[in-house]
Amino acid sequence: MEKKKIGVLTGGGDAPGLNAVIRAVVVKGEKLGYEIIGIKDGWRGLLNKNVEEISIDKVEDIHREGGTILGTSRTNPYKEEGGEQKAIENMNQLGLHALVAIGGDDTLGVANKLSKKGVKVVGVPKTIDNDLSATDICFGFDTAINRVSEAIDSLHTTAKSHHRVLVVEVMGRHAGWIALEGGIAGGAHVILIPEEPFNIDEVCKVINKRKENGKLYSIIAVAEGALPKGGDLPASCESKQAGKFFTQSEGTDSFGHVKLGGIAKALEKEIENRTGIETRSVILGHLQRGGSPSAFDRYFATRLGLKAIDMVKKEEFGKMAALRKGELVSVPLEEAVGEIRVVNNDLLEEAKVFFG
Numbered sequence: 001m002e003k004k005k006i007g008v009l010t011g012g013g014d015a016p017g018l019n020a021v022i023r024a025v026v027v028k029g030e031k032l033g034y035e036i037i038g039i040k041d042g043w044r045g046l047l048n049k050n051v052e053e054i055s056i057d058k059v060e061d062i063h064r065e066g067g068t069i070l071g072t073s074r075t076n077p078y079k080e081e082g083g084e085q086k087a088i089e090n091m092n093q094l095g096l097h098a099l100v101a102i103g104g105d106d107t108l109g110v111a112n113k114l115s116k117k118g119v120k121v122v123g124v125p126k127t128i129d130n131d132l133s134a135t136d137i138c139f140g141f142d143t144a145i146n147r148v149s150e151a152i153d154s155l156h157t158t159a160k161s162h163h164r165v166l167v168v169e170v171m172g173r174h175a176g177w178i179a180l181e182g183g184i185a186g187g188a189h190v191i192l193i194p195e196e197p198f199n200i201d202e203v204c205k206v207i208n209k210r211k212e213n214g215k216l217y218s219i220i221a222v223a224e225g226a227l228p229k230g231g232d233l234p235a236s237c238e239s240k241q242a243g244k245f246f247t248q249s250e251g252t253d254s255f256g257h258v259k260l261g262g263i264a265k266a267l268e269k270e271i272e273n274r275t276g277i278e279t280r281s282v283i284l285g286h287l288q289r290g291g292s293p294s295a296f297d298r299y300f301a302t303r304l305g306l307k308a309i310d311m312v313k314k315e316e317f318g319k320m321a322a323l324r325k326g327e328l329v330s331v332p333l334e335e336a337v338g339e340i341r342v343v344n345n346d347l348l349e350e351a352k353v354f355f356g
Helices: 018-031 043-048 083-095 105-116 143-160 177-186 200-212 263-275 293-315 345-354
Strands: 005-010 035-039 051-054 098-103 123-126 165-170 190-192 219-221 240-242 245-252 259-261 279-283 319-324 327-332
Touching: 005 018, 005 043, 018 035, 018 098, 018 293, 083 098, 083 105, 083 190, 083 319, 098 105, 098 293, 123 293, 143 165, 143 177, 143 219, 143 293, 165 177, 165 263, 177 190, 177 219, 177 345, 190 200, 200 219, 200 263, 219 263, 263 279, 293 319, 293 327
Parallel strands: 005 035, 005 098, 098 123, 123 319, 165 219, 165 279, 190 219
Antiparallel strands: 035 051, 240 245, 245 259, 319 327
C-alpha cells in the first residue's frame, strides 16, 4: 500500500525551534506510516514545486540547530497571479495528502485561506514576537528574550564605564513581549513598547533622576514598533517614517509590512539633546532569532511537531497546534490569525516598578 505523503513548510522570518518541529513531524510521521515531503522556501516552494523527501536520518540532530533546513521566504500566494489555484493544483500533482504549515500570522493566514478552499492543512505557531493569538506562547520567543537579556547584561558594563545612555532596539512590530520580558530580565531602566505610546520628557526625567542619584548611566529597551505620543518625530530626529512606524527603507513585503528600524537612533539623538548625556543606540536585529534554540524552545517546538502530526492522523484540518494553560490543544486557524496578542496594561504597570 502506497504511503500517504505529508508536506511540511516553514514560512516568514526564521525562528529558533523550526528544525525541532520538522524533526518531530518527520520522526513521528514516518513511524505512523507517512512519507514526509519537505517544501523548500515556504509558500514559494509550493508554487514552484521545489520539494524533497525528508527521512529520519536527515533530521536526527537538527533540533539543536537554529534556522530551518527547508529554507523560508515571505512569499504570499495571494499576491501572485493565480497563486491560490496554483498552490492547490501543485499539492494535487505532488500527491500530498495534507500539509503542515509552520509560521506566524502571515504564513498561517495563507494556510487559513487555503483551508477554506478544501486544502487539508494543519498549522504550527511560530514567531519570536510571541504575538500570535490563540496560544499562550510561541516557540522562538524564549530564545529571543534570552538573547536580549544577555545583550543588555553586557551593555550594562560599557554604559556604566562611560557614563552613557544606551538605547537597545529589539524586535516587536505590534507587541512588546520581547522588550518587556527581555528588558526586565536584563535590568533595563526604561522599557518602551508599541502598546503604550511613550512621552520623551518622561523618559528623560528618569535618566536625569538617575544621574542626580549618582547613577551615571541608563539602559533603555525599546521595541521597534514603539512610538512617542502623537506619533510625530521629534524635530531633532532624522529617522524615516512610513505611516506611523520608524522604518529602515521605503516599500513593503508581499504581506504589506514595512521594514521596521530606527526608533533607537531617533531616541539616541533626542535623549542626548535633552539631557546632555552621551547616548548611543544598539540594534540587536537578527541576533535575536539566530543561533541555537534554548532548551525550552527545542522541547516545546518538538511537542508542537508531535501534536501537528497527531492532528493530521485525526484529520483535524483547518486547525493549529497551540499551548493553553499548560496543555497542547488544537484551535481553529481562523481564531489563531484573528487578532494580535499584545501585552496587557497590568503587565506593563508591573514592569514600571523597575523604571529608574
